[in-house]
Amino acid sequence: MRGSLLASHRRGVQRFKQAAVMAVKSAKIKLLLGCCIGFTLLALAGRASDFMGWTNYADSIDQVAPPGKGYAIVMNTWKRYDLLKQSISHYASCGGLDSIHIVWSEPNPPSDSLVKLLNHIVEQKSRGSARQVELAFDINKEDSLNNRFKEIPNLKTDAVFSIDDDVIFPCSSVEFAFTVWRSAPDAMVGFVPRAHWVDKSQANKDYYTYGGWWSVWWTGTYSMVLSKAAFFHKKYLRLYTNEMPASIREFTTKNRNCEDIAMSFLVANATGAPPIWVKGKIFEIGSTGISSLGGHSERRTLCVNRFVAEYGRMPLIPTSVKAVDSRNSWYW
Numbered sequence: 360m361r362g363s364l365l366a367s368h369r370r371g372v373q374r375f376k377q378a379a380v381m382a383v384k385s386a387k388i389k390l391l392l393g394c395c396i397g398f399t400l401l402a403l404a405g406r407a408s409d410f411m412g413w414t415n416y417a418d419s420i421d422q423v424a425p426p427g428k429g430y431a432i433v434m435n436t437w438k439r440y441d442l443l444k445q446s447i448s449h450y451a452s453c454g455g456l457d458s459i460h461i462v463w464s465e466p467n468p469p470s471d472s473l474v475k476l477l478n479h480i481v482e483q484k485s486r487g488s489a490r491q492v493e494l495a496f497d498i499n500k501e502d503s504l505n506n507r508f509k510e511i512p513n514l515k516t517d518a519v520f521s522i523d524d525d526v527i528f529p530c531s532s533v534e535f536a537f538t539v540w541r542s543a544p545d546a547m548v549g550f551v552p553r554a555h556w557v558d559k560s561q562a563n564k565d566y567y568t569y570g571g572w573w574s575v576w577w578t579g580t581y582s583m584v585l586s587k588a589a590f591f592h593k594k595y596l597r598l599y600t601n602e603m604p605a606s607i608r609e610f611t612t613k614n615r616n617c618e619d620i621a622m623s624f625l626v627a628n629a630t631g632a633p634p635i636w637v638k639g640k641i642f643e644i645g646s647t648g649i650s651s652l653g654g655h656s657e658r659r660t661l662c663v664n665r666f667v668a669e670y671g672r673m674p675l676i677p678t679s680v681k682a683v684d685s686r687n688s689w690y691w
Contacts, residue, residue: 429457429490430518430537430590433497435507436461440473442524442645447477450522451484451492453530455537457516458493462509464502504618505608507586508599517544519596523587525645532639535684539637540590547626547634548682549589550641552581555663555675567667569620569659582675583623584634588641591626599625604669610662616655617662624666624674633678 432450436443443461450456459481463469478494485492499506507521518540520533528550540548554570575581599608603625611618623634667673 429455429516430520430540431458431460431511431514431516431593432456432520432522433460433462433507433511434522434524435504436463436524438465439524439645444477444480445644446522446524446527447494448480448484449527450530450533451481453533455534456485456492457490458495458514460511461494461496462499462507463496464499464506466502468498469496501612503608503612504615505599505611507618508596508622510596510600511593514593517593518590519593520590521586521588523645525643526588527642527644528588528639531684531687532637536590536637536639536682539635539682543635544592545626545630546632547584547589547591547623548637549584549586549634550637550639551585551588552634552636553583553585554578554581554677555583555673565667565673567660567663567673569656569663571656580677580679581636582627582633582677583620584636586619586622588639589634591622595622595626595629598629607666607669610665614658614662616658617666620659620662621666624670627676628670628674631674631676633676633680635680635682637682638684 434443434446434450447459447461450459461469461477474496481492481494497506497509497511499509518537520537532550536548536550540546551572552575553572554574555567556570556574557564558566558568570578599622603621607621607624611621626634
């Protein structure tokens with residue numbers, strides 16, 4: 360009888376130990392799950408602005424350039440006033456911005472109401488920043504795509520951010536691209552890469568084909584960044600207007616295409632180096648454009664070969680380098 364009681368007591372103690380071990384394991388699992396959920400929520404909260412749209416990441420020291428060392432936006436537009444207002448309203452709040460220059464090539468000058476409204480938007484959006492952003496309309500009598508690269512008198516900044524009125528990038532992406540450009544100010548630094556390659560199907564071994572985004576995605580290689588969203592030094596505005604072969608400007612005006620390829624050729628010819636592709640999320644707010652027309656790639660291929668003939672060689676240099684802001688990446 361006594362032996363039976365002792366055995367029963369031991370079994371009870373053993374069950375208690377097992378229950379205690381299981382409870383501890385369960386608590387550890389719950390704690391681990393809680394930590395995982397907590398870290399996930401913190402990560403999501405840190406990136407909520409990115410998911411929600413165009414608002415900035417938290418301010419960081421290097422997002423605001425020293426006085427006089429910011430950048431100027433040169434924005435190409437054409438009879439899309441709603442898009443223009445939307446773009447100006449967004450970019451006016453970016454920290455390193457010094458001035459906005461709207462390339463105006465329409466037959467009629469901008470209305471007083473439009474000018475007044477855009478100046479009000481810029482004043483409101485840039486209030487409280489390190490500098491008061493200036494807004495200017497660069498009026499052109501001739502309707503030409505070359506107008507976006509005309510030299511701007513008395514431009515205060517060395518850096519130019521060339522942008523179309525129908526694309527939006529978060530200010531954090533723009534500021535990061537600006538820091539990349541500051542590390543290589545002679546290079547063209549942008550968000551939209553394109554490629555070229557030798558067309559081996561042609562008898563002429565020096566015949567080239569223009570490659571769009573899918574070519575870049577498939578090969579991981581590019582040789583141009585388009586001026587619809589790119590940083591470059593202001594000196595290239597002077598070179599494009601005054602020193603690049605006039606026949607190239609005439610060709611782009613006549614064909615209403617390829618001014619961005621012409622700028623890529625110009626910079627590559629001057630530097631002997633490739634551009635730099637920066638990772639960034641792009642928000643297309645426009646619905647139509649030149650690239651949506653049929654035969655676009657064929658016309659771009661024609662431009663590439665025409666410019667090669669003008670320069671007497673192929674100056675574009677392929678590369679696979681991509682600049683990524685590691686602070687905002689989920690993984691290395």
